[in-house]
Amino acid sequence: MAPLEPADWTAERLMRKALPVRASASCGDVAELFQCDPGLAALAVVGEDGRTAIGLADRNTFLLHFAQRYGRELYTKRPVLHLADRSPLLVPLDTPISALGEQISTHRPDALHRGFVLLSPNGHYAGIGLGIDVMRLTAEQMTLTLERLQNTQRELIQREKMAALGGLVAGVAHEINTPLGVAVTAVSAFAQETARFHQAYRDGTLRRPDLEDYVSSAGEAADFIQGNLSRAADLVQSFKKVAVDQTNDLPRQFDLGDYITEVLRSLQPRLRRSVHTVIPELPRGIVVDSAPGAIAQIITNLVMNALIHAFGDAPGIITISLSQGASPDLLMLAIGDDGRGISASDLPYIFDPFFTTRRDQGGTGLGLHVVYNLVTQRLGGRIDVASTPGQGTRFIITFPLRLPRA
Numbered sequence: 001m002a003p004l005e006p007a008d009w010t011a012e013r014l015m016r017k018a019l020p021v022r023a024s025a026s027c028g029d030v031a032e033l034f035q036c037d038p039g040l041a042a043l044a045v046v047g048e049d050g051r052t053a054i055g056l057a058d059r060n061t062f063l064l065h066f067a068q069r070y071g072r073e074l075y076t077k078r079p080v081l082h083l084a085d086r087s088p089l090l091v092p093l094d095t096p097i098s099a100l101g102e103q104i105s106t107h108r109p110d111a112l113h114r115g116f117v118l119l120s121p122n123g124h125y126a127g128i129g130l131g132i133d134v135m136r137l138t139a140e141q142m143t144l145t146l147e148r149l150q151n152t153q154r155e156l157i158q159r160e161k162m163a164a165l166g167g168l169v170a171g172v173a174h175e176i177n178t179p180l181g182v183a184v185t186a187v188s189a190f191a192q193e194t195a196r197f198h199q200a201y202r203d204g205t206l207r208r209p210d211l212e213d214y215v216s217s218a219g220e221a222a223d224f225i226q227g228n229l230s231r232a233a234d235l236v237q238s239f240k241k242v243a244v245d246q247t248n249d250l251p252r253q254f255d256l257g258d259y260i261t262e263v264l265r266s267l268q269p270r271l272r273r274s275v276h277t278v279i280p281e282l283p284r285g286i287v288v289d290s291a292p293g294a295i296a297q298i299i300t301n302l303v304m305n306a307l308i309h310a311f312g313d314a315p316g317i318i319t320i321s322l323s324q325g326a327s328p329d330l331l332m333l334a335i336g337d338d339g340r341g342i343s344a345s346d347l348p349y350i351f352d353p354f355f356t357t358r359r360d361q362g363g364t365g366l367g368l369h370v371v372y373n374l375v376t377q378r379l380g381g382r383i384d385v386a387s388t389p390g391q392g393t394r395f396i397i398t399f400p401l402r403l404p405r406a
Helices: 027-036 059-067 071-075 097-106 131-203 208-247 256-266 268-272 292-310 367-378
Strands: 042-046 053-058 090-092 116-119 125-129 252-255 277-281 287-290 317-324 330-337 382-388 392-400
Touching: 027 042, 027 059, 027 071, 042 125, 053 059, 053 116, 059 071, 097 131, 125 131, 131 208, 252 256, 256 268, 256 277, 256 287, 256 292, 256 317, 268 292, 287 292, 292 317, 292 330, 292 367, 292 392, 367 382, 367 392
Parallel strands: 090 116, 277 317
Antiparallel strands: 042 053, 116 125, 252 287, 317 330, 330 392, 382 392
């Protein structure tokens, strides 16, 4: 049987087995039971049938009365109900823990120190429960539920990152197909030209103009093939750097301007299919000791977010700039657009998980949440956003040159 989820926990988890006492028992006998067993917190009082709960005797109340002057003389021979709670909190075993905690805090706060009686499904006495156990189990329940939610959130974020990488793979594959296809076509044409040249040579019909034409064709074919293969190789190299960094994000030293250029190059397949323009302002020579995968993911998510949300079908401009921060050990990376902007009502929530204005179009609401986590937790920085409807949006990321080491 699968274990119960924390939300399914019931009062049965709180049950402490304890032999009840009958209503005819004397207070003195019950006090003696408490004194002999320091771990006994409470006793249920049942009727003469031994099954119907009619009261609850808690340790503190009994021992407090017997410790008073003349207390033992006053209460020893009286029935246990004289010092017991005659209307205790009765709790069925299948009561959810959350409902029980609410019931105690709202209606019976005294049950926190006096305890309560647990009833079996047929309404008979089953055991006792203590309020402190409710609080402990509620805290444990909340902790496990929070841990489960955090694990789920981490899985969703990882899926979002892999989905972005998958989209990058598809775009790169599509983009590589064009230069490779052109190169293959050029090779095939040159192979046919070579076969004709070889046949003319074997037949003895080769003339000087044929040789000149073949040499010229060979040079053109070589340039054509080399250009297209170099284009494909550059794209593969850019994608390889970005993909490796995103899947195995180990800190290293690198030129930040050059690296962001590589990231943008890997995004070209997606950018080329749009009507928007990316203008980078990335000075070279800024060497950082940071997490390249996190930076690549941040750039990718913010650029894709602008393509999806900022412009619609209208052409737009995305700017990416890198500059010195407020102190020598800080950098400022700004990514902005001249799109439709973000409404004032949505702006406070854009980094919240699962917040999206395009739920009906498949939006998950995790893209900017991933960015926020990467900036604040992985890079040890901060991210600010400024946006005016109709005038665009600007994200400003401030982070240290050197990644904080544990």
